[in-house]
Amino acid sequence: MLGYVLRRAGFNLGVMLVVVTLTFFLMRLLPGDPFMSQRINPDIKENLYAKYGLDQPAARQYADYLTALARFDLGESLKYPGRTVNQIIAESFPVSAAVGFPALALAAFLGVTAGVLSAIWHNRWPDRFILAWATLGLSIPNFALGAGLIYIFALKLGIFPVAMYEKPLDLVLPVLTLAIWPAAVITRLIRTEMIEVLQRDYIISARVRGLGPAAVVLRHALPNALPAAIHYTGPLAATLLTGSFIVEKIFALPGLGQYYITSIGNRDYNLVAGITIFYTFILLVSTFLTDLLAFSLNPRCRYRNGS
Amino acid sequence: MPFPLTPGAATEMDPDMVYSRIVQNRFVLACLLLILLYVLISFGGKFYLPYHPNVQNLYEANTGPSCNHWLGTDYLGRDLLARILAGLRISLVIAFFATLINITAGFLVGSIAGLSGGIADRFLTGLIDLFWCIPPFLVVVMLTVVLEPGVKNIFIALGMVLWVPTARIIRGEVYQLRNAPFIRLARMHGAGYTRIVFMHILPNCFPVLLTTAIFSVPDAVLAEAFLSIVGLGVTAPEASLGVLISDGLQSFRVYPWQWFFPVLTLTIFVLCFNLLGDIIHRLFRDRSKGILEND
Numbered sequence: 200m201l202g203y204v205l206r207r208a209g210f211n212l213g214v215m216l217v218v219v220t221l222t223f224f225l226m227r228l229l230p231g232d233p234f235m236s237q238r239i240n241p242d243i244k245e246n247l248y249a250k251y252g253l254d255q256p257a258a259r260q261y262a263d264y265l266t267a268l269a270r271f272d273l274g275e276s277l278k279y280p281g282r283t284v285n286q287i288i289a290e291s292f293p294v295s296a297a298v299g300f301p302a303l304a305l306a307a308f309l310g311v312t313a314g315v316l317s318a319i320w321h322n323r324w325p326d327r328f329i330l331a332w333a334t335l336g337l338s339i340p341n342f343a344l345g346a347g348l349i350y351i352f353a354l355k356l357g358i359f360p361v362a363m364y365e366k367p368l369d370l371v372l373p374v375l376t377l378a379i380w381p382a383a384v385i386t387r388l389i390r391t392e393m394i395e396v397l398q399r400d401y402i403i404s405a406r407v408r409g410l411g412p413a414a415v416v417l418r419h420a421l422p423n424a425l426p427a428a429i430h431y432t433g434p435l436a437a438t439l440l441t442g443s444f445i446v447e448k449i450f451a452l453p454g455l456g457q458y459y460i461t462s463i464g465n466r467d468y469n470l471v472a473g474i475t476i477f478y479t480f481i482l483l484v485s486t487f488l489t490d491l492l493a494f495s496l497n498p499r500c501r502y503r504n505g506s
Numbered sequence: 507m508p509f510p511l512t513p514g515a516a517t518e519m520d521p522d523m524v525y526s527r528i529v530q531n532r533f534v535l536a537c538l539l540l541i542l543l544y545v546l547i548s549f550g551g552k553f554y555l556p557y558h559p560n561v562q563n564l565y566e567a568n569t570g571p572s573c574n575h576w577l578g579t580d581y582l583g584r585d586l587l588a589r590i591l592a593g594l595r596i597s598l599v600i601a602f603f604a605t606l607i608n609i610t611a612g613f614l615v616g617s618i619a620g621l622s623g624g625i626a627d628r629f630l631t632g633l634i635d636l637f638w639c640i641p642p643f644l645v646v647v648m649l650t651v652v653l654e655p656g657v658k659n660i661f662i663a664l665g666m667v668l669w670v671p672t673a674r675i676i677r678g679e680v681y682q683l684r685n686a687p688f689i690r691l692a693r694m695h696g697a698g699y700t701r702i703v704f705m706h707i708l709p710n711c712f713p714v715l716l717t718t719a720i721f722s723v724p725d726a727v728l729a730e731a732f733l734s735i736v737g738l739g740v741t742a743p744e745a746s747l748g749v750l751i752s753d754g755l756q757s758f759r760v761y762p763w764q765w766f767f768p769v770l771t772l773t774i775f776v777l778c779f780n781l782l783g784d785i786i787h788r789l790f791r792d793r794s795k796g797i798l799e800n801d
Contacts, residue, residue: 214639217636217639218639218640221636221640222640222644225648226648228652229648229651229652230651230652334777334780334781334784335777337780338724338773338776338777338780339773340728340731340769340772340773340776342731342735342751342755342769343751343769343772343773346754346755346758346765346769347769349758349759350758350759350762354759361759444643444732444735444736445732445735448735448755449755459644460643460647460736463644463647463648463651464651464736464737471644475640475641475644478641479639479640479641482639482641
């Protein structure tokens, strides 16, 4: 077990290094520079270049970046002078996570419940009903859902605020917007697996032994139907926690997703690289955690991971 | 629907059976007809609509749906219906070519990796894994910035990202087939690499490729909309569905129809493809299950 964790950690470090290298050089290959939008005089630009170390050769910049990274220092933003990338992430990540985490929990809860219910009633009307909603949820893009929810519940009915989120309950609309799509995916994953699992012999034998339907479904069938959904949750958690550009834009949330996309347009080298590293880190950690979860639920995963 | 299956392929799929099952299923038929309708009205829109999608009429800016403008007008007084049809056309072109790049690149990389094994396989799998770790929208956004937004560059950028999962699936499929009797036999008969890939591997990957292609269309349309909202959409007077949605998002609080109609068009389109993909997927899964039970 410890060996597995260590091997995994080593591999993940390698992945991080590759991602860092790629974003570092790709960003510098993009046409334009961080100061092009300010129309400043070349002398000042030269000074700015010297200040941020951009006048150095690329290899030197890369080495400096890596040494700073080893101390968890992601450098200074080029677009927002005086603010470090660490500060920006520390400010905006909680905003994104405050929406993303409830959305993740809601998606998991809705998805598992709906998936199990629809598998139990396979091919009968509750199943068709749930499946229809899941397919609809899969097809409605978040910019449609988000703006629609704002229009109905915030502008027409006035139940939720349009912006300015103060109480936790104010975040219901963005959380719903983020949660519906993954909930639909999880519903479908659980449903497919569950239908298959419920037909296996050990379920029949559990029923024959006189076990109640709840125990059969929850204790015997569900753990075997979960792995596909759990493996999907890993990357999903990273996407939801680091924020979605569109949802943050529609709901005017100052989250990480907004910074990420605008910083590419701004050629804010350090901010792009910093957020990418942060995202990859969250991605690798959440994939690792979900793997551990699948591992503890299902001993067969041990062999799958080992190979 | 033509299915390019060679007689010797392991897929025991009767084209007539597929055809009848598709037509019998009303859902599929409705989806197919709706998609056909989308293609027809969007490409035919040029000929029968009284308004040009890019002609401005500021006297009629931001008017709601009426007899003259069925779906209303936008902030420059352009007819929304004409713009939606023109936008749909651009979105369809982008989705079509992105999907084409997706399955071509995905199939080539996946089958070469799966069939060759050894160093080539390791290298290509490594490449796939590498792409897997970088957030896809970062790659798309960067590529679009480098190539400059435009119809061609958008579908190239999208294709460059979409092929990664396809290649992974195809590689898995081909890897299992690599030493199948009919492949070995073909090799013994002196069939070249290209012949094996296109005459023997391709028909066997066909179900997977078809499902992937169907699911890739809504992905590409949605990704294009995402790019437009980010501000990297098709350039100004022309508009894709995504650009219309992005414009609509600016004003949906005041002029909801400018947001509602493009979004509705897109959602129905995506829904059709998702339903179609589901059913095709189930069709092929049933088929493979049947084969297993006969064994």
